[in-house]
Amino acid sequence: MKILVINPNTTASMTEHIGKAARAAASAGTEITAVNPVHGPVSIEGYFDEAMSLAGLLDTIRRNPDCDAVVIACFDDTGLDAARCLTDKPVIGIGxxxxxxxxxxxxxxxxxxxxxxxxxxxxxxxxxxxxxxxxxxxxxxxxxxxxxxxxxxxxxxxxxxxxxxxxxxxxxxxxxxxxxxxxxxxxxxxxxxxxxxxxGVSCAVKLAEAMAGLSIRTSRLGGYAPPPANKLDGAFRTGV
Amino acid sequence: MKILVINPNTTASMTEHIGKAARAAASAGTEITAVNPVHGPVSIEGYFDEAMSLAGLLDTIRRNPDCDAVVIACFDDTGLDAARCLTDKPVIGIGxxxxxxxxxxxxxxxxxxxxxxxxxxxxxxxxxxxxxxxxxxxxxxxxxxxxxxxxxxxxxxxxxxxxxxxxxxxxxxxxxxxxxxxxxxxxxxxxxxxxxxxxGVSCAVKLAEAMAGLSIRTSRLGGYAPPPANKLDGAFRTGV
Amino acid sequence: MKILVINPNTTASMTEHIGKAARAAASAGTEITAVNPVHGPVSIEGYFDEAMSLAGLLDTIRRNPDCDAVVIACFDDTGLDAARCLTDKPVIGIGxxxxxxxxxxxxxxxxxxxxxxxxxxxxxxxxxxxxxxxxxxxxxxxxxxxxxxxxxxxxxxxxxxxxxxxxxxxxxxxxxxxxxxxxxxxxxxxxxxxxxxxxGVSCAVKLAEAMAGLSIRTSRLGGYAPPPANKLDGAFRTGV
Amino acid sequence: MKILVINPNTTASMTEHIGKAARAAASAGTEITAVNPVHGPVSIEGYFDEAMSLAGLLDTIRRNPDCDAVVIACFDDTGLDAARCLTDKPVIGIGxxxxxxxxxxxxxxxxxxxxxxxxxxxxxxxxxxxxxxxxxxxxxxxxxxxxxxxxxxxxxxxxxxxxxxxxxxxxxxxxxxxxxxxxxxxxxxxxxxxxxxxxGVSCAVKLAEAMAGLSIRTSRLGGYAPPPANKLDGAFRTGV
Amino acid sequence: MKILVINPNTTASMTEHIGKAARAAASAGTEITAVNPVHGPVSIEGYFDEAMSLAGLLDTIRRNPDCDAVVIACFDDTGLDAARCLTDKPVIGIGxxxxxxxxxxxxxxxxxxxxxxxxxxxxxxxxxxxxxxxxxxxxxxxxxxxxxxxxxxxxxxxxxxxxxxxxxxxxxxxxxxxxxxxxxxxxxxxxxxxxxxxxGVSCAVKLAEAMAGLSIRTSRLGGYAPPPANKLDGAFRTGV
Amino acid sequence: MKILVINPNTTASMTEHIGKAARAAASAGTEITAVNPVHGPVSIEGYFDEAMSLAGLLDTIRRNPDCDAVVIACFDDTGLDAARCLTDKPVIGIGxxxxxxxxxxxxxxxxxxxxxxxxxxxxxxxxxxxxxxxxxxxxxxxxxxxxxxxxxxxxxxxxxxxxxxxxxxxxxxxxxxxxxxxxxxxxxxxxxxxxxxxxGVSCAVKLAEAMAGLSIRTSRLGGYAPPPANKLDGAFRTGV
CATH class of the missing domain: 3.40.50.12500 (Rossmann fold)
Structure with missing residues (x-):
């Protein structure tokens, strides 16, 4: 099983710290990929940072389709709802x-x-x-x-x-x-x-394993319905 | 009094429609500037569009400092909390x-x-x-x-x-x-x-006039505290 | 625009104080009429005073029909619901x-x-x-x-x-x-x-201006439906 | 034990009806006094009637001190909070x-x-x-x-x-x-x-008996603190 | 009127204490039977004791059918919902x-x-x-x-x-x-x-008298529907 | 890892059904023990059955100490709070x-x-x-x-x-x-x-694995504090 663990800020040492915690929590056989966006705030402390990290976070999910579940490793659960529209794989916030x-x-x-x-x-x-x-x-x-x-x-x-x-x-x-x-x-x-x-990092890794292990998927009805294809294309084409 | 009315999607005809509604609601002496970001979704329908419009919306606020209040003219009140960190002028969502x-x-x-x-x-x-x-x-x-x-x-x-x-x-x-x-x-x-x-457009214009007329400002304590200068610079310098 | 500002207690010096605050908040072109009932408590401090001020407050609204909106200038928003039955003009409590x-x-x-x-x-x-x-x-x-x-x-x-x-x-x-x-x-x-x-006084004056400026009226359906004519007549004829 | 049952509207036939229901519910040894104010609405249907009945209701309580508990026999529990300031005897609304x-x-x-x-x-x-x-x-x-x-x-x-x-x-x-x-x-x-x-009438009579039977009194601290004497005098002297 | 007052713990001195308080609160003509189960915890302090007292409590209700109402005399209202399935007589918790x-x-x-x-x-x-x-x-x-x-x-x-x-x-x-x-x-x-x-003991006795005096019964629809006969028989036959 | 899955009713065929579902959900290396109490209701449908199954359920936990986590496999999460007092291993209800x-x-x-x-x-x-x-x-x-x-x-x-x-x-x-x-x-x-x-069965098995895998234990402070030893002894010695 592969779990994509995203640190939505751009501080690589923190991504490494998070990756280490995630691997310590993961079951044997679970592969952790810990990444962070290239652009965005160096730390997420409050509403403004959160907003400015979203485009980078969502783009990171889009660029890493080879996974069974996604963990958003910022305690304010940055972009959780938007991420669940982008993929039907389980997306778990550490908060x-x-x-x-x-x-x-x-x-x-x-x-x-x-x-x-x-x-x-x-x-x-x-x-x-x-x-x-x-x-x-x-x-x-x-x-x-x-x-x-x-x-x-x-x-x-x-x-x-x-x-x-x-x-x-x-x-x-x-x-x-x-x-x-x-x-x-x-x-x-x-x-x-x-x-x-x-x-939260260890809890989220375990929940991601649990959901992916049961093949549970995010609902496609209502609020998490996927955006239409033209919107998806447009969103990331402009380099936002 | 100057009110900046931001349509957070990129559909110019809708911005025009909104600007017209805002002007119809505004008091004599209130100047409405209706704008939209250059990049971002053509309409905001749900969580994903909302997330992808935030960077453009916040950048639009930053680029238009010459106003007394801001109206966010999307009914999901896109980015309201983040905008209130960026400026202490009243920011009102139409929702x-x-x-x-x-x-x-x-x-x-x-x-x-x-x-x-x-x-x-x-x-x-x-x-x-x-x-x-x-x-x-x-x-x-x-x-x-x-x-x-x-x-x-x-x-x-x-x-x-x-x-x-x-x-x-x-x-x-x-x-x-x-x-x-x-x-x-x-x-x-x-x-x-x-x-x-x-x-919501007319209600928000009137609320913005009301608050600006009383010189009411958004609190700088707690959740709406302004981001530190280096974060603000970083946020917009990378072209996000 | 004319706004009726009612101090529901009978202390004239306080009505004057409130009228002054209301005028300071009002836009050019807004006329403030600050009044108080003849009978009732000298101050409103808790449930009992509130109840004893209601008949005077409602009678004051009835006797001052020449206005575009009503402000109830006691912080417990005395009689707000009843006042909204009596008139479909916006009624705003300062609380x-x-x-x-x-x-x-x-x-x-x-x-x-x-x-x-x-x-x-x-x-x-x-x-x-x-x-x-x-x-x-x-x-x-x-x-x-x-x-x-x-x-x-x-x-x-x-x-x-x-x-x-x-x-x-x-x-x-x-x-x-x-x-x-x-x-x-x-x-x-x-x-x-x-x-x-x-x-609250300045906030309420501005809200009253905002609503009256948009010709927003209180709903006549459900809880704010106007009392039948015979009840209205009866209510004030008996001098209650 | 004596229970004062107040119909806050002025329709005597309804007071009689309520008195009958109250007596049917009362224990042997409980005396029911069913009264209504002289002035006020003929029925209480919504916020306006409720407000216009309060002065009469409270005056009725004041004029009938010889009781062990009070029942307010209108289903919207008219004036319940104000009545609890006026007396420390249990006051129960039928609602x-x-x-x-x-x-x-x-x-x-x-x-x-x-x-x-x-x-x-x-x-x-x-x-x-x-x-x-x-x-x-x-x-x-x-x-x-x-x-x-x-x-x-x-x-x-x-x-x-x-x-x-x-x-x-x-x-x-x-x-x-x-x-x-x-x-x-x-x-x-x-x-x-x-x-x-x-x-509600029978339930309230029984609750009133229960509380009075245990000598339970309404709190005099906080929101139900009695109004100062000069306010009480003033309230009823002016005939409000 | 007969009220069954059950102390759900097995400490007889406490049952006596409770019975005394109940009798002090009861009206003339109300007979109080204060009992406790034979088996179960000596005091109820938290979830575990509560759970372990339920079978004894419910069995006590079943063995004492000759009453008009039941009071559960433990402040955590032990087994209140289950007791209301077992009998349609009013069941009141002291809490x-x-x-x-x-x-x-x-x-x-x-x-x-x-x-x-x-x-x-x-x-x-x-x-x-x-x-x-x-x-x-x-x-x-x-x-x-x-x-x-x-x-x-x-x-x-x-x-x-x-x-x-x-x-x-x-x-x-x-x-x-x-x-x-x-x-x-x-x-x-x-x-x-x-x-x-x-x-709570005195309050519950009075509420029990009040409800029984009005012949109010617990609903038999929905959550308090009585268990089928075979389940009732089974429940108590096995000595659980 | 060993997970104790308890069906709190006494229907063995249902325990088997549940055990099968639990094993299908469990990770390789997880051993499922599916059991039910000897005494108690044949099915749990509402408050009464729930209450009557608690002693058997808790006794089953006590008799099966050799496990890393407990799943209570009845959808009303029978006895969840009491079970968490009895053991500090994670206890998960399927609901x-x-x-x-x-x-x-x-x-x-x-x-x-x-x-x-x-x-x-x-x-x-x-x-x-x-x-x-x-x-x-x-x-x-x-x-x-x-x-x-x-x-x-x-x-x-x-x-x-x-x-x-x-x-x-x-x-x-x-x-x-x-x-x-x-x-x-x-x-x-x-x-x-x-x-x-x-x-719920598969979700609970996965949550139990997740918590036990992280060595997360139930808090011993406050509401889930363990009962004193004499109470534990007493509880199960009397055969309740």
Whole structure:
């Protein structure tokens, strides 16, 4: 089975980090292709970056048809709906994957993400998925996405402090880490705080394997109906 | 006062149609600039078109700084959140404008839009704005956006039939027309059916005038915080 | 255009204050008539006052037919539904006006009102409009309505302190001032706290101009259907 | 125990009808006083009538202090919140009483009320109580309130037909009759349709007995805090 | 009238305590039978205990057919839905009874229960009843159920402290005590804190009397349809 | 990896059917143990059967500790919360599994289950999971559970007819089959109707593999905290 894991930002070191996390989660026999668009924002922090990454993200899906499922490896689930129009293969966002898993191992979970500016977009997604009723709070650690790539930053410390508050103030029973770049921290933080700490990359890879393994496809009726051929051609021909 | 009205698709005849509706609604002393991006989909029908129009839409806002407010003249309120990061001038979507107005003249309203594939995106927006509790149903008339530009189509007939159903089945007290291209039909349909029929273009122009007239600006805290300068530069320099 | 601005309490100095705020917001060419009922409570603070002001409020609308739109200038949107039965001209409450505007310039807003006893009525309204999902919290400053009219009160200080808490605790991106008597404080408080601070009187005047300018009328179907003539006659003949 | 049952409209024959239903429901030892205001609408059908009946309703409560609980015998629960500020004795609306009971004997219930114009006010109440999630639909039978008082009307037939639709279309497991004037029809309609059919008058009398029997009082904190004495005096002195 | 009050745990002293509270609340002429199952958990604290008490609870209902209504005297309303399939007599849970009453005497109430592990089950119930919109917060006092039976425990102190927080932090206008074993504390705590403090046992007894007094029965349509005879026989014959 | 698949009813032929479906879905290397309790209802159709199957279900989990994850193979997700207290291994209900998957391949899905009496329990679950906002409608086909085991029944025809209605009336984009006994019908019905048709057994097996593969465990904080040892011992020693 082949899973296309797309980092929708253009920071190659982060794509590598994500690819590593994805491969660690994948079953034997699953091949992970971790890619990022050539053009677009270097990190996705809020609505504007999200919007500016969409054309590159969708073009990346179009250029990589040889896969069984797609994982969008940005925690705001960038372009999820549009991607599901473009292909009927399962498309899984790392945000939604972690939320769905968290809702099956806890009564309430909290999210710890990067910057305050990203919080409303995540709250919006949770509401759209229906899972806002299961999320106690989306917290920001005020760690920028690319700070997670820096050795010597005190990112881990700030994130751990927010997890502590999520337990004491939100009565969270599980934690979802709200950035693809936090994947490598999950295990340690779980041990430290004594509750499940979920990383979206691994959850999404497993959900992609699960759906592709059952040959489940995205519906072609209604909102995810494929665009007509002339629109598809036009969309990518102009170099957008 | 200057209002920038952006048709996010690339069909110039529709931009002209929208500009005409906007000018008819504008107060004396308001100057309407109706524009569309050079690249992007010819019509916006569903999630994919919406995603592919975003870069062009945002670039159009950036290239037209000489205005007091911005109207996004596509009924799915394309790129509304991202646009509010890009400028602190009021940015009003024609969908939201019509929903807000309808909720102040009726207990429940229904929306009559174009194709079934567009319905989930509109339902999603209504839920995000909080106004899903005020909307009885989003109905599709199965009239394609560009069919509205064709003389001799039976678009008006199909839309009128859906309005009839909205009154009898949904107990709607007002109707919102769910496409910028339907602006010219509102008055006639209101007379025919004996209830308010709202067109988003005129509602949005008036809301934009209202907000700009009060010097109300979009918040710079939280989710609409402006992107850092280097990201803004990068976004548009690559020609995306 | 003529807009009837009704202060539903009987405190003439407050009507004057409101009239002044309304005129400051109105466009050139808009004439503001600011009135209050002869009988009724001197201030509206909670459910009881609201109920006791309704007959006077509705009678005031009936006695002032020469207008294009009506603004109800009490923040609990006193009698809004009943007023919409009485006339098909747009009727706008200052609470709803501010909430709708706030929801278009922020992801979440908080309200700062007068007394704790008024909070549930405002929460009730927000829920009814659908906009409770956009409001982080309704806060009381424990400033009584008429205290706002007193020179030398520390009302401004208390309100400013609550705004500070709304930003730090509620993560509010905008503030709505929850009393008509606070209109003159908005600009200063916005500057002080660095976020939009909305006053309902000006928002409502602008919405009334917008709707009247488009000849939008309240629906006559369903819940806002006009009462039969004999009921209207009876209602006001008995001097209730 | 003494229960004050107030018909907030001024139709004495209906007050008598309601008093009879209340006495039939009351326990031995409970004394029912059924009254109506002198001034106000002859029937309450929608928001306008509701507003115009409030002053009379509240004055009636004030003039009848010798009771242990108050029942507001209009299905839109006219003035419920204001009444709870005026007295700390339990105040029960017949609408809320029936909804609460229905939610404890069925998974979903439907309401069959009088005119379409009354439906939004009832939906609004259900949402406010939280019980909209338990109500499948509020249906109107197009029977005017006073038509229920007329011998020979086909009111019962129309109501029965709507109950049939509530079972087949809404999958309702119980029915709430949505008008005080329908009290005498409940038993027959329950037999005819084979499901519980609740009348609000009897439910409210029993709830009032239950609360008064336990000496439960309305909270004086927050939204139901009593108005200050000078406001109370002022309210009723002016004859409003 | 005969009311069967079932303590679904097997601690006889608690059954006695509950029976006493029920008799104190019951009207003259109401006979209370307080019983508990022979087998099952000694206290019900969370989902597991709840599940393990169901067979005993339902068997107890089956063995006590000589009653007019049933009260389930555990605050998590153990087995309420299943019990309503087993008999068409009114079945009232003490949790729901208190929530319904609290919602008619306050705008918002808080619950103070025993252990943190019980909180999600109560939140779940509130959401199911629709009354989560009326509940500010479910708080745990970290008093175990059986600790309430111990003379000399500081249970009352811990519960009182949580009530204080509910008033100051949740802006609760009324309190619901979240355990049958707290029944005897309600009156004192109400006096101490100056707001209504409701005990579910008394509320449920009164609701049971009210419904049985009106001959209201649980619906036999839909979700509460009785199981077929062979299933009923099988269920209890095997000693499960 | 070993997955324990529990059919909570006592019909062995159905356990076999479920085991077969589970094995068809499982990855190479996953061992499926399909079991059912010795005592309990022969089928689970509604709240009563659900309650009566819990002791047997939980005892089955306790007696089968040698597994990596547990699947509860009844569509009402019998005892899910209690099971999560009993073990920290992932416990997945087939209902929730199918709902979560459906929400990632469609904007809205409908459920087609067996009898009308089962519908409220499923609606209740959907609301609890948050996914009621994603489900258009829960439909009953009026096919009893054990009828699905009978060769020559017209079960398939009835289910297919309901799917047709779900597409035309509910605008469902995907279908969830609401009974473990329908597993073998999914592929054919998907082909017939041209949209995804999900069977919960296969979805749950894949989710169980995914979670166990990532060593994700159920939270031990809050609502899923394990019962104290003496309660566990007591629970199963008495043969309840």
């Amino acid at each position: 939604e994957a972690a939320y769905h898993f968290a809702s099956m191992i806890s009564n309430k979970f909290s999210v710890v993400t990067t910057l305050a500016r990203s919080v409303p977009a995540l709250e919006h997604n949770l509401s759209r998925y229906g899972l806002d009723t299961r999320c106690a709070r989306v917290r920001s650690s005020e760690v920028a996405v690319l700070e997670l790539e820096l050795p010597g930053s005190n990112a881990r410390h700030k994130i751990s402090a927010e997890i502590g508050l999520a337990i004491s103030e939100d009565r969270a029973e599980a934690i979802v880490l709200g950035c693809a770049g936090m994947a490598s921290l999950a295990a340690d933080l779980a041990t430290e705080h004594g509750l499940p700490v979920l990383d | 939201e404008a019509a929903y807000h107005f309808a909720s102040m003249i009726s207990n429940k309203f229904s929306v009559v839009t174009t194709l079934a594939r567009s319905v989930p995106a509109l339902e999603h927006n209504l839920s995000r704005y909080g106004l899903d509790t005020r909307c009885a149903r989003v109905r599709s008339s199965e009239v394609a956006v560009l069919e509205l530009e064709l003389p001799g189509s039976n678009a008006r007939h199909k839309i009128s039939a859906e309005i009839g159903l909205a009154i009898s089945e949904d107990r709607a007290e007002a109707i919102v027309l769910g496409c910028a291209g339907m602006a010219s039909l509102a008055a006639d349909l209101a007379t025919e059916h004996g209830l308010p029929v709202l067109d | 709803e006006a501010a909430y709708h505007f706030a929801s278009m310039i922020s992801n979440k807003f908080s309200v700062v009102t007068t007394l704790a006893r008024s909070v549930p009525a405002l929460e009730h309204n927000l829920s009814r409009y659908g906009l409770d999902t956009r409001c982080a919290r309704v806060r009381s400053s424990e400033v009584a309505v008429l205290e706002l009219e007193l020179p030398g009160s520390n009302a401004r200080h208390k309100i400013s302190a609550e705004i500070g808490l709304a930003i730090s605790e509620d993560r509010a991106e905008a503030i709505v001032l929850g009393c008509a008597g606070m209109a003159s404080l908005a600009a200063d408080l916005a500057t002080e706290h660095g976020l939009p601070v909305l006053d | 809320e009483a029936a909804y609460h009971f229905a939610s404890m004997i069925s998974n979903k219930f439907s309401v069959v009320t009088t005119l379409a114009r009354s439906v939004p006010a009832l939906e609004h109440n259900l949402s406010r109580y939280g019980l909209d999630t338990r109500c499948a639909r509020v249906r109107s039978s197009e029977v005017a309130v006073l038509e229920l008082e007329l011998p020979g009307s086909n009111a019962r037939h129309k109501i029965s037909a709507e109950i049939g639709l509530a079972i087949s279309e809404d999958r309702a497991e119980a029915i709430v009759l949505g008008c005080a004037g329908m009290a005498s029809l409940a038993a027959d309609l329950a037999t005819e349709h084979g499901l519980p059919v609740l009348d | 729901e009874a208190a929530y319904h009453f609290a919602s008619m005497i306050s705008n918002k109430f808080s619950v103070v229960t025993t252990l943190a592990r019980s909180v999600p089950a109560l939140e779940h119930n509130l959401s199911r009843y629709g009354l989560d919109t009326r509940c500010a917060r479910v708080r745990s006092s970290e008093v175990a159920v059986l600790e309430l039976e111990l003379p000399g425990s500081n249970a009352r102190h811990k519960i009182s402290a949580e009530i204080g927080l509910a008033i100051s932090e949740d802006r609760a206008e009324a309190i619901v005590l979240g355990c049958a074993g707290m029944a005897s504390l309600a009156a004192d705590l109400a006096t101490e804190h100056g707001l209504p403090v409701l005990d | 929730e599994a199918a709902y979560h998957f459906a929400s990632m391949i469609s904007n809205k899905f409908s459920v087609v289950t067996t009898l009308a009496r089962s519908v409220p329990a499923l609606e209740h679950n959907l609301s609890r999971y948050g996914l009621d906002t994603r489900c258009a409608r829960v439909r009953s086909s009026e096919v009893a559970v054990l009828e699905l085991e009978l060769p020559g029944s017209n079960a398939r025809h009835k289910i297919s007819a309901e799917i047709g209605l779900a597409i035309s009336e509910d605008r469902a984009e995907a279908i969830v089959l609401g009974c473990a006994g329908m597993a073998s019908l999914a592929a054919d019905l998907a082909t017939e109707h041209g949209l995804p048709v999900l069977d």
